[in-house]
Amino acid sequence: MSEKWTLNVAPAADNDPVFVGVGEIPSGKFPDRGFIQALTKVAVLALKDAGMVPKDIDTIMLIPCLHSGADQADLVFSRMVEELGIHGTCKSSYMVHSGGSTSDNAVRAAHGLIAAGHAQNILVLQCERWGSADLQEMITMLSKNGIPGEWELPTGIQFNAIGAMITRRYMHASGSTPEEMASVCVTLRNWANLNENAMFYTKPLTVEQILASRMVADPLHSYECPPMADGACAFVMTNTANAKKRGISNAVRVAGSGGCVSHYCLSQEADQAVLGWPLAAERAWNQSGWGPEDADIAEIYDSYAAVTAIALEGIGIAAKGEGARWFAAGHGDPGGKLPMNTNGGLLSAGHTGVGGGTALLVEGIRQLLHRAPSKRQVENCQRAIIGGSGGSYMDAQILLLERIKLGA
Amino acid sequence: MQTPKIVTEFRAGLSDGKLLVQLCKDCGKPNMWPRYACPHCQSENLDWQHSGGVGTLHSFCVLRQGAPEGFEEDLPYAIGVVKLDEGVQLAVRLVPSAPDDWSEYQCDDRVEFVAVSADQIEKRPCAAFKRIAD
Numbered sequence: 001m002s003e004k005w006t007l008n009v010a011p012a013a014d015n016d017p018v019f020v021g022v023g024e025i026p027s028g029k030f031p032d033r034g035f036i037q038a039l040t041k042v043a044v045l046a047l048k049d050a051g052m053v054p055k056d057i058d059t060i061m062l063i064p065c066l067h068s069g070a071d072q073a074d075l076v077f078s079r080m081v082e083e084l085g086i087h088g089t090c091k092s093s094y095m096v097h098s099g100g101s102t103s104d105n106a107v108r109a110a111h112g113l114i115a116a117g118h119a120q121n122i123l124v125l126q127c128e129r130w131g132s133a134d135l136q137e138m139i140t141m142l143s144k145n146g147i148p149g150e151w152e153l154p155t156g157i158q159f160n161a162i163g164a165m166i167t168r169r170y171m172h173a174s175g176s177t178p179e180e181m182a183s184v185c186v187t188l189r190n191w192a193n194l195n196e197n198a199m200f201y202t203k204p205l206t207v208e209q210i211l212a213s214r215m216v217a218d219p220l221h222s223y224e225c226p227p228m229a230d231g232a233c234a235f236v237m238t239n240t241a242n243a244k245k246r247g248i249s250n251a252v253r254v255a256g257s258g259g260c261v262s263h264y265c266l267s268q269e270a271d272q273a274v275l276g277w278p279l280a281a282e283r284a285w286n287q288s289g290w291g292p293e294d295a296d297i298a299e300i301y302d303s304y305a306a307v308t309a310i311a312l313e314g315i316g317i318a319a320k321g322e323g324a325r326w327f328a329a330g331h332g333d334p335g336g337k338l339p340m341n342t343n344g345g346l347l348s349a350g351h352t353g354v355g356g357g358t359a360l361l362v363e364g365i366r367q368l369l370h371r372a373p374s375k376r377q378v379e380n381c382q383r384a385i386i387g388g389s390g391g392s393y394m395d396a397q398i399l400l401l402e403r404i405k406l407g408a
Numbered sequence: 409m410q411t412p413k414i415v416t417e418f419r420a421g422l423s424d425g426k427l428l429v430q431l432c433k434d435c436g437k438p439n440m441w442p443r444y445a446c447p448h449c450q451s452e453n454l455d456w457q458h459s460g461g462v463g464t465l466h467s468f469c470v471l472r473q474g475a476p477e478g479f480e481e482d483l484p485y486a487i488g489v490v491k492l493d494e495g496v497q498l499a500v501r502l503v504p505s506a507p508d509d510w511s512e513y514q515c516d517d518r519v520e521f522v523a524v525s526a527d528q529i530e531k532r533p534c535a536a537f538k539r540i541a542d
Binding site for chain 1: 411412415441466467468469470471472473474475476477479482485487488489497498499500501510514515516532533534
């Protein structure tokens, strides 16, 4: 992969797509919070943050939910268009879906629509109700996602088993200890303790507590498994000309992206301790001209510690085999050299299904807009690496985002 | 929908105590999982070969709780990914060395296919492997 793969949009050109607002409500267990109610709430919050009202939106893009087929159908069939009162004017409403990497692919889709002129103002919406759903039902549902029914389902594989196999291979390849793996979760919790929207905002966590928790899927302890949560978030994108017209002086643009789909089911992955990250990173650097040293923060999919450690190595933030030890040294912590998953990530802000990646993206945009609460706002945050992965870690997706000054 | 032929034939192999690997009769390459067209050359001229049944354990886990519906009574059970010497890989169940004990297993162990009863394959149509003693 040596050919130059250029984005056909110049920085701050009139058609350069930019993020201008985000909205989010707390993650956790909220059985009384309705699905459409939560979506409406985050839509209004994101529009307000962008200085817009619903009628400004011409395109709604939906991030899927996994808890209910009926709710999913409401997303697909434009319910939010009516709920926001833009039926009759909204041009297009549809879903993008690639599991945990959906938000990365949704940004690519929205970016293309805006740059080409198919859309002006896009509202991206996400809501999941995993925290309130029936746990057994969700486990069984997830044993059929990214898992071939005719070949692998008969083994009894499910999501923690997939996370456990990746973790074991990673520990074998890197020589990382259980303490070093647990330290990844502690870093995430340290960030969650600064995020009022995080499921575990008020609960500290130590390596000792993690290693004392029960074994769920060797080598994963229960505190190393993602907590299923309810959650919702949203973001707004527009083009640079429109943002300027609206008096927006600072926004966030896409400097480049890279991706690699390395398998469908985990059994076909060539190396579970590597996954698709090296090629995704090579493509992202190639497109943006950045390197790993250029980022101020990273927000990378973290449904299991090993998944994030592997991504860090593939991206080149940590040396080969050193991903977990990089966390153990505190490099990703508040005040560390590269703040990582500053909302607490899926493991501590809550695993909101497909929305876990969206929440990380929203946090990255929020940090770049300098709109995070002061206790966790990274000072002078200019560039962010966003990473996502879907299904059985079938893909590695990287978005490189940068803050941009518009106008004089 | 009727179960596809590549599925019924693969499972019939397991019931007969054989691990079958799909073989492309045009390019000669083995495929796993079996495909509807060869992913290397897109030929539909596909057949089976008997696997030597020996490979390397890439990774594995022991699931102790949270089984999918219908698997609760199997707990605990171990799932692994085996890279066969033929150059293809698959997900399998690992046979414990002692009841409910997989502590001898490590990544990169050499492992071999174990035939299980047709009744067991009827219930759980997947291959079983065990560690080859040092």
